[in-house]
Amino acid sequence: MLVGGAGVGGYVVGTDERKIGDIAEDASITARVKATLIKDSQIDAFDINVDTYRRVVTLHGHVKSSSQVTRAVSLARTVSGVRKVVSKLSIIK
DSSP states (O other): OEEEOSSTTOOEEEEOOSOHHHHHHHHHHHHHHHHHHHHOTTSOGGGEEEEEETTEEEEEEEESSHHHHHHHHHHHHTSTTOOEEEEEEEEOO
16 A cells, blocks of 8 residues: 655655555454453553554553563453564563
């Protein structure tokens, strides 16, 4: 997918080689993972960002303990369509 400006000297703002269906699936996975994290009382999901690319979920942000990292990753893995979960979560005290 290309996004560009109109006119003689058009430019590329961004590219994404995924098909529209794959982009939609990744967006759906992101939403479902975030909803799963929000429903969990042991995790403050508002401190966790979720990105999905080709069904690989990456968790960014911070939590309060290593057990919360483990729980967030485990919960993300339960979401249908997730191929892999990568944690880039930091522990803050």
